[in-house]
Amino acid sequence: GENVEQHPSTLSVQEGDSAVIKCTYSDSASNYFPWYKQELGKRPQLIIDIRSNVGEKKDQRIAVTLNKTAKHFSLHITETQPEDSAVYFCAARTSGSARQLTFGSGTQLTVLP
Amino acid sequence: GAGVSQSPSNKVTEKGKDVELRCDPISGHTALYWYRQSLGQGLEFLIYFQGNSAPDKSGLPSDRFSAERTGGSVSTLTIQRTQQEDSAVYLCASSLGFSGGSEQFFGPGTRLTVL
Numbered sequence: 504g505e506n507v508e509q510h511p512s513t514l515s516v517q518e519g520d521s522a523v524i525k526c527t528y529s530d531s532a533s534n535y536f537p538w539y540k541q542e543l544g545k546r547p548q549l550i551i552d553i554r555s556n557v558g559e560k561k562d563q564r565i566a567v568t569l570n571k572t573a574k575h576f577s578l579h580i581t582e583t584q585p586e587d588s589a590v591y592f593c594a595a596r597t598s599g600s601a602r603q604l605t606f607g608s609g610t611q612l613t614v615l616p
Numbered sequence: 617g618a619g620v621s622q623s624p625s626n627k628v629t630e631k632g633k634d635v636e637l638r639c640d641p642i643s644g645h646t647a648l649y650w651y652r653q654s655l656g657q658g659l660e661f662l663i664y665f666q667g668n669s670a671p672d673k674s675g676l677p678s679d680r681f682s683a684e685r686t687g688g689s690v691s692t693l694t695i696q697r698t699q700q701e702d703s704a705v706y707l708c709a710s711s712l713g714f715s716g717g718s719e720q721f722f723g724p725g726t727r728l729t730v731l
Binding site: 509537539545546547548549552592603604605606607608609 | 649651657658659660661664672675707719720721722723724725
């Protein structure tokens with residue numbers, strides 16, 4: 504089955520700096536890669552996703568890049584703000600498998616004011 | 617509109633007791649998922665329902681865990697003879713169904729504590 508590894512497990516940045524979180528996946532048939540943000544005590548919420556037919560997607564200060572050859576994808580947050588502090592999870596889903604997402608272990612991002 | 621809801625929000629039980637956790641998905645969502653999130657950990661897939669198809673139970677950790685979905689809507693996750701290692705937040709999610717990238721919407725979770 505699919506295996507998703509996420510790094511780093513914790514990340515601290517100064518407000519205004521950029522943050523990058525990286526994930527690798529094992530199944531080359533995976534074709535959908537969402538990122539979820541989970542604030543303390545709250546439910547995970549989708550912030551951005553990318554499909555395997557594109558290499559990059561942006562939404563304001565958030566961007567995701569995908570390298571299918573290397574089987575890795577990354578989340579980039581620019582101009583970080585304190586409200587970006589949360590746990591971020593990457594995930595992957597294999598083509599033909601609608602059943603579930605395989606999640607990474609999460610990254611605790613702390614933006615220091 | 618209403619999102620995914622779960623009840624109870626918190627459940628404290630004694631080791632060996634059975635518990636039932638409930639999930640109300642978003643209306644019209646045919647797919648429903650259960651995940652388990654242990655403290656400081658990622659999301660562990662448990663079980664998936666899609667319409668009237670047989671559920672995918674491949675993530676259930678033991679035969680003490682079971683789930684059903686009645687009428688294609690509400691789902692109940694049952695844990696029998698609870699153990700301390702079952703303590704975790706149990707998250708339910710729903711989505712529109714089988715498609716290339718259907719977003720999963722999560723409920724607030726049920727925090728289960730087994731004493």
